Amino acid sequence: MTPLLDDAMKRLESALSLLEASVSRRTDADKSRGGLETELQLMQDDRARLAVELDGALTRLHRFEAATEDVSHRVRQAIGEVQSVLAGAGQRDEGEE
Template sequence: MSDDATLREVLDRLARAIDALEAAVDARLEKESDFSEAEAEVQRMGADRARLAQEIDKAEARAERLAEVNREVSRRLVTAMETIRAVLDR
């Protein structure tokens, strides 16, 4: 083999190695980009979850207040009906 042929082979191997390295770097950067996007989505989902949890807490508190008001209205209606019956019975 001549020195020129050997040099060409070495340069070809070097070019292939550089191409492989560039491909590996590109793949790594793409994976990191995908990871960043996934991480951002997880953060958005966490924020949505926190917001929804707050809304559920507010809705539960409102439902409890409505239940209390309902019980009070029922109690007052029973009292009013008993008073009306007592007046009618006299």
């Protein structure tokens, strides 16, 4: 072969090697991006599931708080009633003496 042809072949081989390396990097990047997209989708699914669970927990918490407030109110009323009964009984005992 002529030196000019040899030089052209070397440049062609070099260009092909660069192209193969570029294609390989692009293929790896596409695979990586596919993995990242899958991971992102899984994270979004987890986020949605956690949001639903949080809403349920908040609903239960509000119900619990309402029930606690109701029980607290009833206990205060019962204490008041017991105190009234005891005070009445104390007055009766004092009147009998």
